[in-house]
Amino acid sequence: MREETPGPAPLVRRHRLSTRLWHWTNALCLYVLFTSGLGIFNAHPRLYWGQYGANFDHAWLELGRFGPLWTLPGHYDLAFSRHWHLAFALIFAFGLIAYLLWSLFNRHVARDLAFRRGELAPRHVWRDIRDHACLRFPTGAAAARYNVLQKASYVGVIFVILPVMILTGLTMSPGMDAAWPWLTDLFGGRQSARSIHFIAAWLLVAFFLVHILMVLLAGPFNELRSMITGWYRLPGPRAGEPAE
Amino acid sequence: MSLLLSRRALVGSLAASAAGLLAGCDRLGQEAHVRRALFSAENMHKWFQRTLQGRDALAREFRPDQRSPVFRGNGTFNPDTPAYKALWREKFVAWRLRVDGLVARPLSLSLAQLHAMPQRVQTTRHDCVEGWSAIGTWRGVPLRTVLEAAGLSARARYLVFHCMDDMGGGQDYYESIDLVDAFHPQTILAHSLNEAPLPVLNGAPLRLRVERQLGYKQAKYIARIEAVADMHGIRGGKGGFWEDVAGYDWYAGI
Numbered sequence: 001m002r003e004e005t006p007g008p009a010p011l012v013r014r015h016r017l018s019t020r021l022w023h024w025t026n027a028l029c030l031y032v033l034f035t036s037g038l039g040i041f042n043a044h045p046r047l048y049w050g051q052y053g054a055n056f057d058h059a060w061l062e063l064g065r066f067g068p069l070w071t072l073p074g075h076y077d078l079a080f081s082r083h084w085h086l087a088f089a090l091i092f093a094f095g096l097i098a099y100l101l102w103s104l105f106n107r108h109v110a111r112d113l114a115f116r117r118g119e120l121a122p123r124h125v126w127r128d129i130r131d132h133a134c135l136r137f138p139t140g141a142a143a144a145r146y147n148v149l150q151k152a153s154y155v156g157v158i159f160v161i162l163p164v165m166i167l168t169g170l171t172m173s174p175g176m177d178a179a180w181p182w183l184t185d186l187f188g189g190r191q192s193a194r195s196i197h198f199i200a201a202w203l204l205v206a207f208f209l210v211h212i213l214m215v216l217l218a219g220p221f222n223e224l225r226s227m228i229t230g231w232y233r234l235p236g237p238r239a240g241e242p243a244e
Numbered sequence: 245m246s247l248l249l250s251r252r253a254l255v256g257s258l259a260a261s262a263a264g265l266l267a268g269c270d271r272l273g274q275e276a277h278v279r280r281a282l283f284s285a286e287n288m289h290k291w292f293q294r295t296l297q298g299r300d301a302l303a304r305e306f307r308p309d310q311r312s313p314v315f316r317g318n319g320t321f322n323p324d325t326p327a328y329k330a331l332w333r334e335k336f337v338a339w340r341l342r343v344d345g346l347v348a349r350p351l352s353l354s355l356a357q358l359h360a361m362p363q364r365v366q367t368t369r370h371d372c373v374e375g376w377s378a379i380g381t382w383r384g385v386p387l388r389t390v391l392e393a394a395g396l397s398a399r400a401r402y403l404v405f406h407c408m409d410d411m412g413g414g415q416d417y418y419e420s421i422d423l424v425d426a427f428h429p430q431t432i433l434a435h436s437l438n439e440a441p442l443p444v445l446n447g448a449p450l451r452l453r454v455e456r457q458l459g460y461k462q463a464k465y466i467a468r469i470e471a472v473a474d475m476h477g478i479r480g481g482k483g484g485f486w487e488d489v490a491g492y493d494w495y496a497g498i
Contacts, residue, residue: 035266174303
């Protein structure tokens with residue numbers, strides 16, 4: 001980390017350009033995909049497991065339609081929800097691929113996201129959970145790195161949930177199922193893929209809510225600045241604690 | 245106290261910004277160039293899928309015991325016109341499939357003649373654009389066989405399927421596919437479903453199966469197949485009833 005100013009609260013470069021570009025592109029994509037996705041879901045708000053599933057089959061979940069405050073567009077228009085969804089799906093999927101390749105190349109994955117030795121030890125994880133529960137956030141140089149819970153949630157989203165969203169989305173495509181027959185085998189059928197797509201979308205919403213909460217608790221101005229400009233001010237030592 | 249305030253602020257600002265963003269996106273979606281950009285994704289999906297598929301990649305075929313217990317209908321459940329009812333009452337003996345347009349030998353085929361041609365049987369998954377799927381066994385004549393019998397012109401690029409169901413305002417349903425799908429081995433003109441004559445609900449007496457696309461491409465109640473060089477002058481010009489009326493994608497591979 002390159003420090004700009006000496007003293008108790010130095011500004012450091014925290015997020016690379018690739019991370020910042022992808023973060024905001026992805027935020028926009030997920031927003032459009034979620035709202036247009038609910039618009040598409042409204043066309044048949046029932047979910048099934050297996051290869052097939054329609055009105056006469058057993059649905060494991062049956063909901064009413066999501067209201068206009070949830071969907072894009074704000075009135076029922078399956079065709080137009082699909083236009084939004086399928087256009088942003090391309091930006092989202094190729095954005096993720098570009099970001100992953102770029103992050104492997106610039107070692108973002110190896111340096112910032114990979115777990116370090118000892119980090120996954122139960123004692124370390126437990127301490128991190130306790131710190132989070134007490135809202136005791138890292139200070140000084142430790143704040144410049146991701147902590148283990150943070151890493152786990154980023155790794156889970158980037159390497160598991162987002163790829164699952166893309167692959168289950170492709171599994172719902174009859175064209176892609178002909179091109180890649182392993183897709184339906186992987187998820188146990190088109191209707192299972194549709195169910196997993198729906199569940200994973202809500203896991204992303206849960207991630208988003210915790211993510212925003214953490215940003216607010218850790219200092220929204222500093223966090224936002226670091227994700228826009230890259231510069232982050234290291235928090236000083238807490239009162240009554242020695243500086244690290 | 246401050247945590248409480250920030251929580252309230254969080255919920256309030258999240259809800260407000262979400263609503264504001266939605267309204268913004270909605271307004272953007274009405275701009276002509278934004279619509280064009282969004283609609284162009286269809287061509288990218290088509291290009292990717294056609295590149296990854298190869299011409300003859302097959303849709304999955306299932307075993308008969310993997311079928312849906314009930315194969316539901318959608319769109320028109322019964323054309324219910326006097327002409328259709330008259331045909332149905334006589335078990336469609338008077339019905340003819342016309343094949344014309346850019347062909348060397350226009351055809352007029354009866355159901356018996358279609359039955360006498362080589363048949364293909366396939367148990368496939370039908371995927372509705374709405375999200376549901378049903379698996380059924382279709383039996384029918386490969387479209388390729390009919391097109392070869394009619395002598396498709398080298399100028400033909402699309403096959404238009406004219407249907408007998410009135411979608412309101414005197415407009416019959418219609419759909420179209422290109423030659424890649426027309427000559428695909430699983431593209432058949434199906435006259436039976438699950439070993440029985442095609443029910444009215446599912447498009448009696450004849451429907452199209454284009455297994456690598458969504459349900460609205462699978463035209464039901466077919467009366468005529470027209471070979472054309474392009475879609476100009478064919479109804480709304482977008483290649484299908486829902487394409488014209490509701491802005492559905494013509495390529496429905498996803």
